[in-house]
Amino acid sequence: MYLFLILAMVVSWLIQWRLRSKFSEYAKIGLQSGLSGKQIAELMLADHGITDVRVISAEGRLTDHYNPADKTVNLSEAVYEERSAAAAAVAAHECGHAVQHATAYSMLQFRSAMVPALSAVSRFMPFILIAGVFMINRSLIPLGVGIALFSLTTLFSFVTLPVEFDASKRALAWIDKRGIVTTTEHAMAKDALWWAAMTYVVAALSSLATLLYYVSIFMGGRSRN
Template sequence: MGLLIALIVMGVSFYVQWRLKSKFEEYSQVGLSNGMSGKEIAETMLRESGIYDVRVVSVEGRLTDHYNPQDKTVNLSPDVYYGRSVAAAAVASHECGHAVQHATAYSWLQFRSQMVPFLSVASQYMQWIIFIGVLLINTSIIPLTIGVALFAVTTLFSFITLPVEYDASNRALAWIQKNRIVNEREYVMSADALKWAARTYLVAAIGSLATLLYYVSLLMGRRD
């Protein structure tokens, strides 16, 4: 049963990732009516949100866009940074949504950020601890218990990420609509793109929970 659930989640994850990439490829071909680039949109959103200490920079890769609260940078992939498309507008404003969260001390982002240092260390050893715990489950449950506890924290992290991502998208969509960055047709496309992006986080959280429950079942002696 555990294997079946894992395969289903994996299948759904691949589908969502495929849809996300296809949506962004589609909307990357749709030119923005106002002609602004992702960089220009990001800088405008930051400025109009009263944020002047965040830089907008270009980073290598595709779909590598993110906000870094440590050095206060909105990092945009080349397609978004230089792009003048609906996809670029959606991504740039979304990442600036995170910057606005940071500037306004959004509670879920703060909670998430506080967990990062612990998870960065725990993730290096968690899988090994779980592996050893599974091997020694008939001898001692301590290693697996520790591993499951660490995995539970990573699962919590994935669920805390959900409101952070959805809120950033909501902020982005509200801003680009209010400030007429997009027209009505472009707004619908932007919302669709960000919807699929958010679903990748949702599937990841569900997958993490399913894996956690499987490990818990092993710990409790209910093996599939």
């Protein structure tokens, strides 16, 4: 189990490195359409009849996200201004989430419903798990509670997968149909989004591995008690 956790960390780092490398590479190749990330996002929202979502610039790199609470598509400064295959991919992907929200996509609704509970438990869950490990010879209850809470974060990471893959699917279909990208640029956008999706896959598997690690400790303690 320890080896699997270490392997997951290494793979996660490699994918993050590859993702940044891909985005840096594709960011240097200008779109033939000449549209910026902001313009692409606004056009995709308009094409889907979404008029109550704003496209704004966010600080940082790869900080792009859709916020359903205030209905904003937040594009990192580079994506907001850039006119590249990478910017087109990211802008359309985040708008894909806005389309999911507008069409009441079930998996997005499920994930959103989990957020309040996760926000509440994430503050004290690590302390419960640590306390549970140290108290395992006295009582299994603290560790059991910690595992139950951690299972929510694992479930959330797996629920996130179809949400992210669906947003990318919507994005790629739209930029192709709308003529935002050429065939070559579409391949770049697809590749960039694939690597971005892999970060979520690795995160989900890492969460599952960590959960199983704590379960193994629990089962070991149970056999001794």
